[in-house]
Amino acid sequence: MTATQLYYPDRMGKIILQAMEEILGRNGLSAILNLASLTDLNHCVSQQEYNQPLSFQAISGIHSALERFYGPHGGRGVALRIGRACFERGLREFGDAYGFTDLAFRLLPLQTRFETGASALASLFNKHSDQRVRLQHEEKFLLWHIERCPLCWERSTDSPTCQMAVGLLQESLYWMSGGKIYHLEEIACLACGDSACTIRIEKMPLS
Numbered sequence: 754m755t756a757t758q759l760y761y762p763d764r765m766g767k768i769i770l771q772a773m774e775e776i777l778g779r780n781g782l783s784a785i786l787n788l789a790s791l792t793d794l795n796h797c798v799s800q801q802e803y804n805q806p807l808s809f810q811a812i813s814g815i816h817s818a819l820e821r822f823y824g825p826h827g828g829r830g831v832a833l834r835i836g837r838a839c840f841e842r843g844l845r846e847f848g849d850a851y852g853f854t855d856l857a858f859r860l861l862p863l864q865t866r867f868e869t870g871a872s873a874l875a876s877l878f879n880k881h882s883d884q885r886v887r888l889q890h891e892e893k894f895l896l897w898h899i900e901r902c903p904l905c906w907e908r909s910t911d912s913p914t915c916q917m918a919v920g921l922l923q924e925s926l927y928w929m930s931g932g933k934i935y936h937l938e939e940i941a942c943l944a945c946g947d948s949a950c951t952i953r954i955e956k957m958p959l960s
């Protein structure tokens with residue numbers, strides 16, 4: 754046990770727990786929290802008390818439990834869908850403060866909207882949680898480096914595993930661009946011994 758725990762605040766905890774319930778159902782959510790030995794959290798959720806801070810250990814435990822419950826491949830697919838479901842709830846919670854819902858943002862040219870939106874999303878995590886995101890711009894790609902990542906916290910895996918982040922980014926870009934699909938791939942992961950969890954986003958949408 755480390756002296757200082759890292760956290761997502763309760764507003765983000767609520768988003769994740771409610772998105773999980775949307776995708777897994779009440780019983781599925783409960784099964785995953787139990788499997789991750791988060792019985793106190795399960796009790797809160799059963800009382801509809803979703804406003805819970807989530808430690809990085811808890812978030813990583815949830816990711817790992819999804820893979821044990823649904824199998825490695827299925828679990829990552831479910832995590833991706835949970836990440837997507839987090840976006841709309843996050844927009845309601847943080848959208849106004851970060852300018853996502855301003856008409857001015859909606860009217861920016863597509864490429865500017867993409868870059869402004871990604872950097873606002875990164876600063877949301879940097880400001881409100883212990884997760885650290887750094888953006889790197891390349892000619893064709895935007896690299897989203899998660900330098901301190903709750904999803905794979907203290908895990909060791911043989912392939913990148915932070916699908917909840919991929920799903921959230923995918924849905925964010927879809928919404929910001931007014932319905933365009935971007936190609937995203939997690940190309941490095943702290944759990945594989947890399948220096949960051951890196952999601953590579955092609956700047957040019959597929960459609």
Ligand SMILES: [Zn+2]
Pocket residue numbers: 899902903904905906914915942943944950
């Ligand atoms: Zn990670």
